[in-house]
Amino acid sequence: MFQLDPRLQADTITLGDFPLCRLLLMNDLTYPWFVLVPRRVAATEIYQLEELNQQQLWQESAIVARWMATTFEFDKLNIGALGNVVSQLHLHHVGRRIDDPTWPGPVWGQHPPQPYGIVAIEKIKQQVRADLAAYLGEKQ
């Protein structure tokens, strides 16, 4: 049974389940920052996923990326699978602005997160429900 890594659980808000991945919002209002975590698979590296799961991961990543580009304002999207701290395979999608606090450096391991308020989280959840309902399961 799939269990989200406790560190990811603590740092994020669950938004829903794609066919393969759980969609998480990083609880840091500094950036629009979403994370995909493949469920039902034990892997720490993308290339260790079965071929079909790799394809599904990248399809879900493209859905998230396109949605982010039409929903939030940013200049560059950063996509990364690092896993140096949390080994459970997870894929970051971070919208970067040239005036954000860590531009042009990477976001990982930099500034402490600025948690969202309840209203802001609910607004993002509603946006996800409105835009991604066709892709996400009942967990949204």
Next chain:
Amino acid sequence: MFQLDPRLQADTITLGDFPLCRLLLMNDLTYPWFVLVPRRVAATEIYQLEELNQQQLWQESAIVARWMATTFEFDKLNIGALGNVVSQLHLHHVGRRIDDPTWPGPVWGQHPPQPYGIVAIEKIKQQVRADLAAYLGEKQ
């Protein structure tokens, strides 16, 4: 006609061409670090590639990742498309060790690169020729 970004050109050694991407060695012996740059396409974000090119990019990424895992010693692979400094779409593959100088942080924008010597570069080129000839064109 495809032209590699001058900054990427200066920082890397060209190893060959996959059907979609140019394979580059980052000229930094601190990490096994390879970069894929899609050719013949104008895009700064992965989701902007045509669907078939996205699939090809990820297939080539998996080839590189599996090859790195069997060829170099590292504890975790970091894969990332950032592009905050060089906007030409490029995908990093960095083998990380828990005793490397920036672990567990990201590699980008950290320590100055440690360039390879000529002999070490030739050794990696030979390894690429030996292992990836079936995938790469004449540029290797």
